[in-house]
Amino acid sequence: MTAHTFDLSALVARRSPELFDLHAETINPAYVKVLRTIGFDRPYLKGQGAYLFDDRGQRYIDCMGGYAVFALGRNHPGVRDAIKQAMDLDLPSLPGIGPFRLAGMLAEELLKIAPGNFGKVFFASGGGEAVDAAIKMARGYTGREGLLYCTRAYHGLTIGALSVTGNHEFRDGLGDMLRSSTEIPFNDLNALESELKKGTYAAFIVEPIQGKGINIPSDEYLRRVRELCTRYGTLMILDEIQAGLGRCGAWFASEHFGAGRGAGQWQADIVLVAKALSGGFVPTSAVICTDEVHRSIFSSMNNCSRIQNTFSMNDLSMAAGLATLHYMRQEQTVQKCAAVGQRLMEKIREKLSRFEMFKEVRGKGLYIAVEFHRPRSMALKLQWDMIHKLDPSLFCQAILMPLLSEHRILAQVAGHRLDVIKLSPALVFSDQDAEEVAGALEQTVEQCHRLTGPLWQVGKKLAEAKLKPAGV
Ligand SMILES: Cc1ncc(COP(=O)(O)O)c(C=O)c1O
Structure with missing residues (x-):
């Protein structure tokens, strides 16, 4: 028998026609049913920058950005090359009992840009894992068990x-x-203080801007959280996994609320990053903490690897991370994101303000919510109520489905039971893209204000689909 080399591109070409059936058969039939029902079963074949391309070469503007992992856009040539370089170096990846060659350098880079004076970085592979590590650190440091978090917070699924x-x-x-965890409303300092007073909480974990809904706190909220946490001996964990690393038009979203290392600024005890860190190529997350917190958990030779995981500091992740930060600086990705995000919001506001279902557009950088609300006129109100009665999470599909099928723009609902569309494209999104997205939104929302428009059609289609089982 002759030996053949593995030919991935031939394999992809050969099996592409079965993409959705294979996924349904071997991975998740219910998910494929959802994709097919809402018309999101597009055979994307390539990704570049802020775009996806299907098997016919049609271009889509991707406003989901792989759930916000693409800062530099898909398949950035520089990051891709750095990963290839790391492979060609034949490095002793994952030495197990030796320092990892590239990890210290990436830690150093993160400490340089972090919003505050931090001393150490712990690497993990996914965001949820980083959250778990931070919880352990806070418990180890404080000797307390309790965890406080916010309604609508999303920190992962471990x-x-x-x-x-x-x-x-x-x-x-x-x-x-974990029974010691307690939920409080976001952006509510009284609720926070009355829990913290109990003196049982190891940590309060909070996103600077909540990803589910793009909920922005008041200007003073996070600074006051810092003060209260210090007063009651609870650690503040800032989850910047989605909002951080440029997404909000600053290296860290918390900088918009005064976080930093300068005079008069505040800092959290632990900051978490992931998503954009490795350019969307290799899973990587990081827990950035103060030396003091770190010392308390890795306090002796016996427990120097008390929190660890197998793959976290692998060379490919670390090389991708180093290259991502390098190119983000070189290409001024963060500054550009701030400017184009601002213009995108202005354009959307300008185009949608005349519609009665439009409530507002809000966000920072390219972390944007377009929110809708119940219309005033009777006929539209009836349709609005009908679709919400069918399913309180359904309304946005009446916008997202035509946005994709008629305009080739991919976007997502901002969370369950919300009338909010979320836009989180790659940060290399251009003014031209902004123009197209705002124009397409205008046309789609206009259609939704017609009585037999998508609101009615989508409600009917999805109601019928819900009645069928999730088979292939
Ligand atoms: C704010 C935030 N924290 C944590 C996570 C969990 O990250 P992962 O999905 O990599 O576990 C996410 C993922 O969306 C997130 O947005």
Whole structure:
């Protein structure tokens, strides 16, 4: 028998026609059913920058950005090359009992840009894992168990992270979470203080801007959180996994609220990053903490690897991380994101303000929410109520489905039971892209204000689909 080299491109070409059937058969039939029902079953074949391309070469503007992992855009040539270079160096990846060659350098880069004076970095592979590590650090440091988190917070789906996630759809039916976790409303300092006073909480974990809904706190909220946490001996964990690393038009979203290392600025005890860190190529996350917190958990030779995981500091992740930060600086990705995000919001506001279902557009950088609300006129109100009665999460599909099918723009709902569309494209999104997205939104929302428009059609289609089982 002759030996053949593995030919991935031939394999991809050969099996492409079965993409959705294979996924349904071997991975998740219910998910494929959802994609097919809402017309999101597009055979994307390539990704470049802020765009996706299907098997016919048609271009889509991707406003989801792989759930916000693409800062530099898909398949950035520089980051891709850095990964290839790392492979060609034949490095002793994952030495196990030796320092990891590239990890210290990436840690150093993160410490340089972090919003505050931090001393150490712990690497993990996914965001949820980083949250779990931060929970352990806070418990180790304070000797307390309690965890405080916010309604609508999303911190991931490992059991630790899920225990501090305030979106209950993800928890229902899964049994007990960490019992010492308590939910409080976001942006509510009184609720926070009355819990902190109990003196039982190891940490308060909070996103600077909540990803589910793009909820922006008041200007003073995070600074006051810092003060209260210090007063009651609770650590402040800032989850910048999605909002950080340029997404909000600053290296860290918390900088918009005064975080930093300068005079008069405040800092959290622990800051978490992931998503954009490795250019969307290799899973990587990082827990950035103060030396003091770090010392308390890795306090002796016996427990120097008390928190660890197998793959976290692998060379490909670390090389991708180093290259991502390098090119983000070189290409001024963060500054450009701030400017284009601002213009995108202005354009959307300008185009949608005349519609009665439009409530507002809000966000920072390219972390944007377009929110809708119940219209005033009777006929539209009836349709609005009908679709919400069918399913409180359905309304946005009446906009997202035509946005994709008629305009080739991919976007997502900002969370369960919300009338909010979320836009989180790659940060290399251009003014031309902004123009196209705002124009397409205008046309789609206009159609929704017609009585037999998408609101009616989508409601009907999805109601019928819900009645069928999730088979292939
Ligand atoms: C704010 C935030 N924290 C944590 C996570 C969990 O990250 P991962 O999905 O990599 O576990 C996410 C993922 O969306 C997130 O947005």
